[in-house]
Amino acid sequence: MLNLLWLIPALPFLGFLLLAVFGGRMNKTGVAFLGVGSVGISALLTILIGIDFISSPPDGYSFNQTLWVWMNIAGFKPGIAFHLDSLSLIFTFAISFVGFLIHIYSAEFMIDDEGYSRFFAYMNLFVALMITLVLADNFLLLYLGWEGVGLCSYLLIGFWYKEPANVYAANKAFIVTRIGDTSMAIGLFLLVLHFNTLDIQNILQSVSTQWVRGSSLAVLTAFLLLGGALGKSAQLPLQTWLPDAMAGPSPVSALIHAATMVTAGVYLIARTHTLFDFAPIAQNAVATIGALTLLIAGFSALTQTDIKKVLAYSTISQIGYMFLALGVGAWALGIFHFMIHAFFKALLFLAAGAVINALHHEHNMFKMGGLRKELPVVYWTFLIASASLAAFPLITAGFYSKDEIIWYSWASNIGSPWLWLISLIGAFITSVYTFRMVFAIFFGEQKTPVSQKPGKRIKITLIVLAALSVLGGFVELPETMGGFAPFTHFLHHTLPAVALRSEESGIELLFQIITAVLTLAGIYLAYQFYFKNVKFTERFKQTGLSKFLFSGCGFDWLYDRAFMYPAIFFARINRNDFIDNIYTFITWLSTALNGMLIKTQTGRIRWYATVITMGAVITLTIVLVS
Amino acid sequence: MILAWLIIIMMIGGLLAWLAGKWNVLMCRWIALITLIIDFIIIIAIWVSNPGNIEISQKPEWLIEFTTSWIPQFGIDFHLALDGLNLILVSLTIFLGIISVITSWTEITEHAGFFHFNILWILAGITGVFLSLDLFLFYFFWEVMLIPMYFLIGIWGHENRVYAAFKFLIFTQASGLLMFLSILALYFIHGKATGVYTFDYLQLLGTSLSTSESFILMCGFLIAFLVKLPAVPFHPWLPDAHTEAPTAGSVILAGLLLKTGAYGILRYALPLFPQSAIAVSPYAMVFGAIGILYGAKLAFAQTDFKRLVAYTSVSHMGFILLGTFAGNALALQGVVVQMLAHGISTGALFVIAGSIQERIHTRDMTQMGGLWQEVPGMAGAGLLFSLASLGLPGLGNFVAEFLILAGSYQVSIGLTIFAASGLIASTLYSLMIMQKVFYGKKKKVWNIKDLGVREMIMMGAMIVVIVWLGVFPQTFLNTARSSVNNILQHFTSRNTKVETGSVDKNNLFQKINFINMIDEKRSNSMILTGHEKIILRREH
Amino acid sequence: MTFVPFESGLILAAVLFLLGLIGVLVRRNIIFMLLSTEIMLNASGLAFVTASARWMQPEGQVMFIFILAMAAAEVSVGLALIMQIYHQFKTLDTDTLNNMKG
Numbered sequence A: 001m002l003n004l005l006w007l008i009p010a011l012p013f014l015g016f017l018l019l020a021v022f023g024g025r026m027n028k029t030g031v032a033f034l035g036v037g038s039v040g041i042s043a044l045l046t047i048l049i050g051i052d053f054i055s056s057p058p059d060g061y062s063f064n065q066t067l068w069v070w071m072n073i074a075g076f077k078p079g080i081a082f083h084l085d086s087l088s089l090i091f092t093f094a095i096s097f098v099g100f101l102i103h104i105y106s107a108e109f110m111i112d113d114e115g116y117s118r119f120f121a122y123m124n125l126f127v128a129l130m131i132t133l134v135l136a137d138n139f140l141l142l143y144l145g146w147e148g149v150g151l152c153s154y155l156l157i158g159f160w161y162k163e164p165a166n167v168y169a170a171n172k173a174f175i176v177t178r179i180g181d182t183s184m185a186i187g188l189f190l191l192v193l194h195f196n197t198l199d200i201q202n203i204l205q206s207v208s209t210q211w212v213r214g215s216s217l218a219v220l221t222a223f224l225l226l227g228g229a230l231g232k233s234a235q236l237p238l239q240t241w242l243p244d245a246m247a248g249p250s251p252v253s254a255l256i257h258a259a260t261m262v263t264a265g266v267y268l269i270a271r272t273h274t275l276f277d278f279a280p281i282a283q284n285a286v287a288t289i290g291a292l293t294l295l296i297a298g299f300s301a302l303t304q305t306d307i308k309k310v311l312a313y314s315t316i317s318q319i320g321y322m323f324l325a326l327g328v329g330a331w332a333l334g335i336f337h338f339m340i341h342a343f344f345k346a347l348l349f350l351a352a353g354a355v356i357n358a359l360h361h362e363h364n365m366f367k368m369g370g371l372r373k374e375l376p377v378v379y380w381t382f383l384i385a386s387a388s389l390a391a392f393p394l395i396t397a398g399f400y401s402k403d404e405i406i407w408y409s410w411a412s413n414i415g416s417p418w419l420w421l422i423s424l425i426g427a428f429i430t431s432v433y434t435f436r437m438v439f440a441i442f443f444g445e446q447k448t449p450v451s452q453k454p455g456k457r458i459k460i461t462l463i464v465l466a467a468l469s470v471l472g473g474f475v476e477l478p479e480t481m482g483g484f485a486p487f488t489h490f491l492h493h494t495l496p497a498v499a500l501r502s503e504e505s506g507i508e509l510l511f512q513i514i515t516a517v518l519t520l521a522g523i524y525l526a527y528q529f530y531f532k533n534v535k536f537t538e539r540f541k542q543t544g545l546s547k548f549l550f551s552g553c554g555f556d557w558l559y560d561r562a563f564m565y566p567a568i569f570f571a572r573i574n575r576n577d578f579i580d581n582i583y584t585f586i587t588w589l590s591t592a593l594n595g596m597l598i599k600t601q602t603g604r605i606r607w608y609a610t611v612i613t614m615g616a617v618i619t620l621t622i623v624l625v626s
Numbered sequence B: 001m002i003l004a005w006l007i008i009i010m011m012i013g014g015l016l017a018w019l020a021g022k023w024n025v026l027m028c029r030w031i032a033l034i035t036l037i038i039d040f041i042i043i044i045a046i047w048v049s050n051p052g053n054i055e056i057s058q059k060p061e062w063l064i065e066f067t068t069s070w071i072p073q074f075g076i077d078f079h080l081a082l083d084g085l086n087l088i089l090v091s092l093t094i095f096l097g098i099i100s101v102i103t104s105w106t107e108i109t110e111h112a113g114f115f116h117f118n119i120l121w122i123l124a125g126i127t128g129v130f131l132s133l134d135l136f137l138f139y140f141f142w143e144v145m146l147i148p149m150y151f152l153i154g155i156w157g158h159e160n161r162v163y164a165a166f167k168f169l170i171f172t173q174a175s176g177l178l179m180f181l182s183i184l185a186l187y188f189i190h191g192k193a194t195g196v197y198t199f200d201y202l203q204l205l206g207t208s209l210s211t212s213e214s215f216i217l218m219c220g221f222l223i224a225f226l227v228k229l230p231a232v233p234f235h236p237w238l239p240d241a242h243t244e245a246p247t248a249g250s251v252i253l254a255g256l257l258l259k260t261g262a263y264g265i266l267r268y269a270l271p272l273f274p275q276s277a278i279a280v281s282p283y284a285m286v287f288g289a290i291g292i293l294y295g296a297k298l299a300f301a302q303t304d305f306k307r308l309v310a311y312t313s314v315s316h317m318g319f320i321l322l323g324t325f326a327g328n329a330l331a332l333q334g335v336v337v338q339m340l341a342h343g344i345s346t347g348a349l350f351v352i353a354g355s356i357q358e359r360i361h362t363r364d365m366t367q368m369g370g371l372w373q374e375v376p377g378m379a380g381a382g383l384l385f386s387l388a389s390l391g392l393p394g395l396g397n398f399v400a401e402f403l404i405l406a407g408s409y410q411v412s413i414g415l416t417i418f419a420a421s422g423l424i425a426s427t428l429y430s431l432m433i434m435q436k437v438f439y440g441k442k443k444k445v446w447n448i449k450d451l452g453v454r455e456m457i458m459m460g461a462m463i464v465v466i467v468w469l470g471v472f473p474q475t476f477l478n479t480a481r482s483s484v485n486n487i488l489q490h491f492t493s494r495n496t497k498v499e500t501g502s503v504d505k506n507n508l509f510q511k512i513n514f515i516n517m518i519d520e521k522r523s524n525s526m527i528l529t530g531h532e533k534i535i536l537r538r539e540h
Numbered sequence C: 001m002t003f004v005p006f007e008s009g010l011i012l013a014a015v016l017f018l019l020g021l022i023g024v025l026v027r028r029n030i031i032f033m034l035l036s037t038e039i040m041l042n043a044s045g046l047a048f049v050t051a052s053a054r055w056m057q058p059e060g061q062v063m064f065i066f067i068l069a070m071a072a073a074e075v076s077v078g079l080a081l082i083m084q085i086y087h088q089f090k091t092l093d094t095d096t097l098n099n100m101k102g
Helices: A003-025 A028-055 A088-110 A116-135 A139-157 A164-195 A201-211 A216-232 A241-247 A250-259 A261-271 A271-279 A280-303 A307-327 A332-356 A376-389 A397-411 A417-442 A456-475 A486-491 A503-534 A535-540 A543-548 A554-572 A578-598 A605-625 B001-021 B023-049 B083-101 B112-131 B136-157 B162-192 B211-228 B237-244 B247-272 B274-301 B307-328 B330-358 B378-390 B396-409 B414-436 B453-470 B475-492 B494-499 B508-523 B530-539 C005-024 C030-055 C059-089
Strands: A065-067 A078-083 B064-071 B075-083
Touching: A003 A078, A003 A116, A028 A088, A028 A116, A028 B162, A065 B307, A078 A088, A078 A116, A078 A139, A078 B023, A088 A116, A088 A250, A088 A261, A088 A456, A088 A486, A116 A201, A116 A250, A116 A261, A116 B211, A116 C059, A139 A164, A139 A216, A139 A241, A139 A261, A139 B396, A164 A201, A164 A216, A164 A241, A164 B307, A164 B396, A164 C005, A164 C030, A201 A271, A201 B307, A216 A261, A216 A271, A241 A250, A241 A307, A250 A261, A250 A332, A261 A271, A261 A307, A261 A332, A261 B112, A271 A280, A271 A503, A271 B211, A280 A543, A280 B307, A307 A332, A307 A397, A307 A417, A307 A543, A332 A376, A332 A397, A332 A456, A332 A486, A376 A397, A376 A417, A376 A456, A397 A417, A397 A456, A397 A503, A417 A503, A417 B237, A417 B453, A486 B396, A554 B274, A578 B330, A605 B112, B001 B023, B001 B112, B023 B083, B023 B530, B064 C059, B075 B083, B075 B136, B075 B530, B083 B247, B083 B330, B083 B475, B112 B136, B112 B247, B136 B162, B136 B237, B136 B330, B162 B211, B211 B247, B237 B247, B237 B307, B247 B330, B274 B307, B274 B414, B274 B475, B307 B330, B307 B396, B307 B414, B330 B378, B330 B396, B330 B453, B330 B475, B378 B396, B378 B414, B378 B453, B396 B414, B396 B453, B475 B494, C030 C059
Parallel strands: none
Antiparallel strands: A065 A078, B064 B075
């Protein structure tokens, strides 16, 4: 069974090839069948392989499969090879399964679009490459997936390419992530230099045996890889592309910019956890960046009016939580939060897409309202997902994942009260902006008429994801609730367990209660300000602080001035290549000298004869005298 | 003899096409095409029958060698030889030759016979340059490829063609002259020392030169090749020539003529003067890195489609310069792949630019926009090759750029980081092509056709090659391996001499030698000594 | 038979040559310039003959024959060209015939 591993990425890729070549000539049913089917089989295969893997684990709890040697130069020998272990299995599962659901949803959502087959081609390519990324056995193949999903993200953000703004957003996403990718590439060069291999397991092995903990080399490598992770996962300071990426269709935002691609950075850090373990400074940086990002993005989400932008900032903020978890050494919890986040955030985006479609492409949530009755399925699923995002205590999956991250940011041996405080504030803000959204969209009076109700395929997708957003949490219960945690047990075959500060272990329950109370308080606050007492919020909107937060804390403004304008300026002033002028000057000089010589050529024979005579006389004189 | 036939077939085909063009235009196209297909079959047959992967040996080993006396009075032989490196390049030459004949099928209507004569003679010249092992013969073919190219630009080019043609000719001729002087000097020095006056490459290879002699002679060669490559600051001929040339001319210029420069460095400048080459390598690498960024920056500023693509060539050739002088197996193999990948990807972009110009009669990107709706097939191909040019993994350019940078990282970290920022710059210009040409709103009501069957086949072939390069580069790496190792040995064989000389220990090229030595050991799967490991780590 | 002194012969040749040269330089009419050229040619011929008489060698005479032949050829071509020039430009003034100015 495990030998079929290569089919998981290969099937969606085949789907992409067929759609890219023949998609234009197929009818929409055929396209949907092919596009959804390829990912569906892939998801099914993932589950079968997963069952096989868990029931009869291979030696060393990991499975390798090499398809062919990519290149082989002087001992440097990366292959097209896959590595399956508990970490990559969970990612593959989340990607293929959530991807499959989103494909079903898209089959209905995109039905009226002229680029139907193009859409599914890109989506299939994305799934194929994302699975390649997480299954890659070496960094080079991982980098292939890494850049490839960036490409799909670019193509899908700019899917409606007729609108120049969408294309700009797509370009921005590609370029900003490429900056991170370049840093990662440099990290790979460094690894090649030191180990002459890019095999991930080998490198981690060598790092732990050959390098010194905390050495500058380890720190440098970790930071270079972290650069890639920051770009892809939209963390500070490379987060600016994600809000703009919402120009893409909603299923794209759900799949790429919420559930899977943006968490590639989390995967990379978890995958190279040994390296980060050897570079405490880098690991602290991960925690700090995560904490700052979750706070800044959370505040920005508070002021947005576009429903998808709220969700985008929320995604940045939630990935911040994952980074925080990784940064404090709670590796497995970061991954757990990734999985739960994939469920509920995909659901939120899909539900938001259904709402937007129902209201004639209205994105401003303050022009929505009162949709509770009109779209009951969307309402209930959206509510469940929101509760999960806000970490509503006990019954939602989000509670189980986020609460423990907050706890470990305090209790881990590399945690700190500051990180805990920030993550707590973040949790509070999360519940405020989440329920602000819920109240604005589904409560109050209806402001825009509903033009189109979601069909069967959309509803099924939403319901399945809603179920997962609730039930997904019960595979990982905290110590205080019995500590039934098969998820982390499974992951601990790959990732180390979190190390606690011994003296803190008794007070976990207290911390959980604080978190739960703050979450509920946040919901109440949202109810007060965005449902009952709207005037205050209207006034707040006029303040400079609100505008500052609305613009994403001015990062775009800063980057435009610091990088973009100078780059364009320098490109403009030297458009015609000043080096060319050097050569033009040489030609000008010879023309000028020629002009001087030309003066002597008067066209008068007598002048020539005179000069000849003079020349002869002078020559003769010289000859005779000397 | 088969090697000579490769060239002779093309020359005869060219003459026939010229004659045929006088009374039937279609016939001259078919003659040119069939000629090239015959050559292509020959070279592929040679390739298939020689799987490559020859073990490292001290002397260059040739798959096929052909020698006959030409002008014995001066020691000039008609000496051709084929090894892995030029096998790959000759295949590329003929492949792109076929592409350029197909792409001019409807574009060129005036003097079609003479046009195809020029194309075939350029290709014959390029093939000769790649194959010849006699310096005089090399120079002869070097000129053979220039003159028809001058006509190609000057007669069938666009608005500013005469200027561009003259610029091209003057740059390449002037630099070629320097090389010829170097060749003559080498000939006489060798003759005086040994009494054997010969232009034969293999015999001249061991000529012992004083440091200053070697340096001056190498400069003669190197400048000729750097102009051809082109390296910044010798590049200004390129954008004009590429922009003004007809599509076929641009494809051949970018895909092949530039490669002769790179090939020249690998085949002549490095092996003939290894000591001086190593001495200048840090500077050459700096110019390579500057070229990467400077070319990308200029490309980003252009609005003329072909000019933009032309500047991207400057950028990509910077990688080649960087990799060549990094002088280790990774970088040199990367250079080989880059030559192929750049030939295909840039060639394809020129074909696309040409077919757009054929349809809407402009190259100005500000007047384009929204072409995706009109020509989705072409847009798809444009997307793929733009992505290739920004180095997307899975396509050939990525393999090349990764290997080159990974190789140069072992020599100079700072320079590599500087050069790696070219990856970001290449994203800027590649996405700009897509944005300005294919995306956005329609500027006008275009009424144009998508790719026809002829263009589809051509694009399809190029896509297959570029993807193959990205996914199975090992096919090419194996073929080139023995040649690359031979070049590496020239780098390392003078190793001991340099090390015993009174050279500053901290000098950069010392490092290069050291790394090469280790590289060699790695490739021979020898175990590094602990001492070497420590030094290696300290060096970085 | 008295010989003309060698020096006098050379001086005569030099004087003739100078006269011819001055003629070429100062005359503007192209026909006169041609005539002056003839004088210069003959002056050099005279120098050859004188030298040949001085050393009793025949080569000088041979050279004179050459010069004669060449002068004849030159005159015939020159005159033909002059005819054409006059036909085309209606003038024989060399200063106005400066179409070859650079």
